[in-house]
Amino acid sequence: MRRVFLVLVLTLFVLPDVVSQDFKIELKGYVGVNASVNSRVSAEARNRHIYLYPLPESLNETGEDENDKSQFDLDAAYSRFGLHIAGPGFKGFKTSAMVEGDFLGKGNGDNNFRLRHAYVTFAKEKWSLTAGQTWHPLFLPENCPGTVNVNAGTPFHPLIRNPQIRISRQLSSKTQLLFYLVEQNNFRNSGFEESGTEHALMPELDLQLKWKGQGVWTAFTAGYKTLAVPGDFTNGADVEKVSGFHFNGSFRYEFPSVTFRMEGIYGSNLSDLVMLGGTGKSVSDNDFVALHTASVWTDIHGNNTEGFQPGVFAGYTANMGAPEEVTVIPELSRSEGQVASVFGVSPRVKYIMGSAWVGLEYLLTAARWGNNYDSNGVPVNTEEYINHRMLLSLRYNF
Numbered sequence: 001m002r003r004v005f006l007v008l009v010l011t012l013f014v015l016p017d018v019v020s021q022d023f024k025i026e027l028k029g030y031v032g033v034n035a036s037v038n039s040r041v042s043a044e045a046r047n048r049h050i051y052l053y054p055l056p057e058s059l060n061e062t063g064e065d066e067n068d069k070s071q072f073d074l075d076a077a078y079s080r081f082g083l084h085i086a087g088p089g090f091k092g093f094k095t096s097a098m099v100e101g102d103f104l105g106k107g108n109g110d111n112n113f114r115l116r117h118a119y120v121t122f123a124k125e126k127w128s129l130t131a132g133q134t135w136h137p138l139f140l141p142e143n144c145p146g147t148v149n150v151n152a153g154t155p156f157h158p159l160i161r162n163p164q165i166r167i168s169r170q171l172s173s174k175t176q177l178l179f180y181l182v183e184q185n186n187f188r189n190s191g192f193e194e195s196g197t198e199h200a201l202m203p204e205l206d207l208q209l210k211w212k213g214q215g216v217w218t219a220f221t222a223g224y225k226t227l228a229v230p231g232d233f234t235n236g237a238d239v240e241k242v243s244g245f246h247f248n249g250s251f252r253y254e255f256p257s258v259t260f261r262m263e264g265i266y267g268s269n270l271s272d273l274v275m276l277g278g279t280g281k282s283v284s285d286n287d288f289v290a291l292h293t294a295s296v297w298t299d300i301h302g303n304n305t306e307g308f309q310p311g312v313f314a315g316y317t318a319n320m321g322a323p324e325e326v327t328v329i330p331e332l333s334r335s336e337g338q339v340a341s342v343f344g345v346s347p348r349v350k351y352i353m354g355s356a357w358v359g360l361e362y363l364l365t366a367a368r369w370g371n372n373y374d375s376n377g378v379p380v381n382t383e384e385y386i387n388h389r390m391l392l393s394l395r396y397n398f
Contacts, residue, residue, distance in 0.1 A: 022087065022088035023085060023086070023087050023088070024085070024086040025083055025084070025085050025086075026083070026084045026085075027081060027082075027083060027084075027398070028081070028082055028083075028084055028397075028398065029079070029080045029081030029082055029100070029397075029398060030079065030080065030081075030395050030396055030397040030398065031076065031079045031395070031396045031398075032076060032078050032079050032080075032150070032393065032394070032395045032396075033074075033075075033076045033079075033393065033394045033395075034049060034073070034074070034075055034076075034078065034150070034391060034392070034393050035072075035073070035074045035391070035392045035393075036048070036051075036072070036073050036074075036389060036390065036391045036392075037070060037071070037072050037073075037389065037390045038051075038054075038070060038071045038387055038388070038389050039070050039386075039387055039388040039389070040054045040055070040067060040068060040069070040070075040385065040386070040387040040388075041054070041055050041066070041067040041068075041069060041071060042054045042055055042071075042365075042387050042389075043055055043335065045274070046077075046078070046104040046105070047073075047075050047077045047078075047104055047105070048071075048073045048075065049075065049077065049078045049104060049149075049150050049151070050150070050151045050154060050159065050274070051149055051151050051154075051363065051365075051389060052151075052154060052155050052274070052342075053155065053339065053342045053344075053365050053367035053387070054067075054365060054366075054367050054385040054386060054387035055067045055385070056338075056367075056369035056383065056385055057383070057385070067385075076103075077102070077103040077104050077105070078102055078103070078104055078150050079102060079103060080100060080101065080102035080103075080116065081100070081101070081398075082098060082099055082100025082101065082116070082117065083097075083098065083099050083100075084096075084098050085097040085098065085099075090122070092124050093122040093123060093124045094122070094123045094124065095120065095121070095122055095123075096120070096121045096123075097119065097120040097121070097132075098117050098118070098119060098134075099115075099117065099118045100115075100116045100117040100118075101113050101114055101115050101116050102114060102116055114186070115133065115186075116133075116161060117132070117133060117134050117161065118132050118133050119131060119132025119133060119134045120132055126169060126170040126171075127167070127168065127169055127170075128167075128168040129165070129166070129167055129168075130164075130165070130166040130168070131164075131165050131166075132163065132164070133161055133162065133163045133164070133185065134161055134162075134164065134166075135160075135161055135162075136158060136160040136161065136162050136164075136182065136187075136273065137178070137180050137182065137206040137208055137221050137223060138158040138160075138221060138223070138246060138248050138265065138273060139152075139157075139158045139159065139160060139161075140219055140250050140263075142210075142217060142219075142252070143217060143219070143250045143251070143252045143261050143263065144157060144261075145157055145261070145297060145299045145313050145315075146261075146299055146301050146311055146313070147299075147313050147346060147348065147361065148346075148348050148350065148359035148360070148361035148391055148393045149346070149361060149363065149391055149393075151274075153297055153299070153313060153315055154274045154275070155274060155275045155276060155295075155317055155342060156275075156295050156296070156297040156315025156316065156317050156342070156344065157263065157265075157295070157297055157315065158265070158270075158273035158274065158275060159273070159274045160187040160272060160273050160274060161186070161187065162182045162183060162184060162185060162187065162204075163182075163183040163185050164180055164181060164182045164183065165180070165181045166178060166179070166180050166181075167179045167180075174211055174212055174213060175209070175210070175211050176209070176210040176211075177207075177208070177209055177210075178206075178207070178208040178209075178210070179205075179206070179207055179208075180204070180205070180206035180207075180208070180223075181203045181204070181205065182203055182204035182205075182206060182223075182225075183197055183198075183203055183204070184196045184197050184198075184204075184272060187272050187273075187274070188272055189227060189269055189271045189272040189277070189279075189332070190271040190272075190277075190278065190331075190332060190333055190334045191230060191279070191329075191331045191332035191333070192227055192228075192229075192230060192272075192332070194230055196227050196228060197225065197226070197227060197228075198228075199228030199239055200226045200227055200228040200239070200241050202225075202226040204223060204224070204225035205223060205224050205225075206221060206222070206223035206224075207221070207222050207223070208220070208221040208222075209221075215253060215254045215255070216252070216253055216254075217251075217252040217253075218249070218250060218251045218252070219248075219249075219250045220247075220248070220249050220250075221246075221247065221248045221250075222245070222246075222247050223245065223246045223247075223267075224243070224244070224245050225243070225244050225245075225246075225269075226241050226242070226243045226244075227241065227242055227243075227244075227269070228240070228241055229241065229242055229279070229288050229332075230332075232331075233288075233329060233331075233332065240287075240288060241288070242269065242279050242288035242289065242290055243290065244267065244268035244269035244270075244290040245267055245268055246265065246266070246267025246268070246270060247265070247266050247267060248263060248264065248265045248266075249263065249264050250262075250263040251263070254303070255303075256303070257302065257303055257304075258300055258301065258302055258303060259300070259301055259303055260298070260299075260300050261298065261299040261300070262296075262297070262298045262299075263296070263297055263298075264294075264295070264296045265293075265294070265295040265296075266292070266293070266294050266295075267292070267293060268290035268291060268292045268293070269290035269291065270293045271333065271334040275293055275295060275317065275334075276293045276295075276317055276318075276319050276334055276335075276339055276342070277290070277291055277293045277319075277333065277334055278290075278291045278328065278329070278330075278332055278333020278334060278337040278377075279291065279328075279329050279332035279333060280322055280326030280327055280328045280329055280333075280337075280377045281326060281327050281329060282324060282325070282326055283324075283325040283326060283327060283375075284324065284325065289322045289324065289326050290322070291319065291320070291321055291322055291326075291328070291333065291337065291377050292319075292320040292321065292322065292323070293317060293318070293319060293320060294317065294318050294320050295315065295316070295317035295318075296315065296316055296317075297313065297314065297315035297316075298313070298314055298315075299311065299312070299313045299314075300312055304352075305352060306352055306353075306354075307351065307352060308349060308350070308351055308352075309349070309350045309351075309352055310347075310348070310349050310350075311347075311348050311349070311350070312345070312346065312347045312348065313344075313345070313346045313348070314344065314345040314346075315342075315343070315344050315345075316341070316342070316343050316344075317341065317342050318340065318341040318342075319337065319339060319340050319341065319377075319378060319379060320378065321373075321374070321376035321377040321378035322376050322377045323376070324376070325375045325376060326375075326376065326377045327377075328373050328377045337373070337377065337379065338369050338370050338371070338379050339367055339368070339369055339370075339379065340368040340369065340370050340378065340379035340380075340382045341367070341368045341382075342365065342366070342367045342368075343365070343366045343367075344363060344364065344365040344366070345363075345364050346361050346362060346363040346364070347361070347362055348360065348361035348362075349361075355396060355397045355398065356394070356395060356396045356397065357394075357395055358392075358393070358394050358395075359391075359392070359393045359394075359395075360390075360391070360392055360393075361390075361391045361393070362388070362389070362390055362391075363387075363388075363389040363390075363391065364386070364387075364388060364389075365386070365387045365389070366384055366385070366386045367384070367385055367386075368382040368383065368384050368385075369382060369383060369385060370382045
């Protein structure tokens with residue numbers, strides 16, 4: 001990825017000389033700096049920019065809880081830039097493309113350049129075709145949380161980009177129908193790093209309906225995916241599969257002074273979305289079974305685009321287990337499937353100054369961890385752990 005980054009930077013300097021006037025290319029992105037303090041050691045990703053939930057008790061030899069300690073972090077790795085390209089027409093189609101990356105790498109301590117988006121779109125009249133890597137169908141840019149934290153409400157709200165083919169049809173001035181073929185790449189289900197949709201020979205399929213009216217916007221999505229279970233769990237048998245589904249309903253209403261957003265998600269094996277989820281094995285027939293997850297969130301913020309803009313986000317998600325008796329497979333589940341539920345609330349205030357803003361956010365997160373499972377794979381004997389997080393963020397857009 002370092003070579004990719006170098007090539008992209010060099011391209012920025014020579015674009016004016018080598019690109020035809022038929023192309024319009026804009027450089028967009030931002031420089032972002034985060035300073036955060038957690039009261040408890042927590043599950044985080046991407047240089048601690050993606051916050052999830054507090055970790056449970058972990059006793060050392062002296063009986064002290066190793067996770068009961070505060071953490072401070074200061075980092076700018078979530079800064080990003082990308083090229084937005086409008087190209088020449090092709091047989092009546094309008095063409096456009098986008099390629100974007102940031103420096104969050106794959107994990108904590110990794111500042112390598114990574115690809116976020118890379119896709120091309122062909123649009124003609126009421127039809128459009130998009131191919132490449134961009135947001136998963138359950139991440140709706142039109143209606144996502146406006147948190148200061150770059151996690152966009154995770155783990156209550158999906159945070160994932162996938163290689164995909166998307167076909168869109170504008171049914172009317174208010175209604176849009178979309179169909180997706182989706183593959184897993186950088187974001188994969190927990191434990192499925194070496195298998196997944198490739199060995200299952202079946203892409204994820206999604207169908208989505210969007211509708212907008214005066215001040216109102218809403219969307220409904222339904223999807224189905226099949227994954228090949230890693231060979232370590234199939235006892236040397238031929239490819240065995242586990243199937244899952246997901247649904248969401250997303251709603252936004254714009255009042256004169258504030259915007260209200262809300263979304264509900266229900267699905268199975270959602271760990272690839274950076275949400276709760278996992279896989280178990282049926283007690284009755286020994287088949288692999290996906291564990292279900294439910295989530296709901298809401299976000300309210302002021303509509304002012306200069307000066308102070310207050311807002312608040314709240315979300316709840318729960319591990320619902322399976323519809324039959326199962327034995328949970330910890331290695332194929334997020335946090336070994338031991339998180340029963342997570343609740344979070346985060347009031348915030350942003351001060352917007354033209355192309356820049358400064359944001360201050362307080363996040364209270366309570367996670368219930370179990371030490372065993374009931375017959376349907378729901379964590380039991382749970383105990384609640386709480387984290388208080390303060391985040392100060394500066395962002396300069398260009």
